[in-house]
Amino acid sequence: MPEETIFSKIIRREIPSEIVYQDDLVTAFRDINPQAPTHILIVPNKLIPTVNDVTPEDEPMLGRLFTVAGRIARQEGIAEGGYRLLVNCNRDAGQEVYHLHMHILGGRRLGPMLARQS
Numbered sequence: 001m002p003e004e005t006i007f008s009k010i011i012r013r014e015i016p017s018e019i020v021y022q023d024d025l026v027t028a029f030r031d032i033n034p035q036a037p038t039h040i041l042i043v044p045n046k047l048i049p050t051v052n053d054v055t056p057e058d059e060p061m062l063g064r065l066f067t068v069a070g071r072i073a074r075q076e077g078i079a080e081g082g083y084r085l086l087v088n089c090n091r092d093a094g095q096e097v098y099h100l101h102m103h104i105l106g107g108r109r110l111g112p113m114l115a116r117q118s
């Protein structure tokens with residue numbers, strides 16, 4: 001069994017966070033260290049550490065991530081202006097929390113997709 005992260009406690013509402021949406025498959029809450037005016041994480045309620053651990057049986061949840069992302073973007077007023085959906089996987093992408101999650105970032109011009117290497 002993969003080890004739980006802080007996100008499992010947020011999903012079960014055992015620790016405080018600003019949850020903006022929750023259903024049977026996913027939970028969405030505001031990022032504690034926002035990188036844009038809107039920065040929300042959507043996470044599967046089931047613990048899946050990374051994209052590498054996704055299986056075909058997870059496809060309903062994966063579809064839900066996108067429908068909920070669109071719904072939240074409209075709620076946040078960023079749908080028309082635009083936003084970025086981001087999923088980091090493992091070390092080279094800088095994944096910090098090993099519970100699969102999709103970032104929704106918006107509310108300002110986000111710039112190039114990848115930071116330049118110095």
Ligand code: 5GP
Pocket residue numbers: 006017018029030031032033034041087088094095096097098
């Ligand atoms: P990653 O780098 O793994 O894709 O992103 C992890 C994200 O989780 C980071 O943006 C970080 O700020 C956020 N995060 C980490 N711990 C907490 C927490 O306890 N509460 C909330 N709301 N966000 C967190």
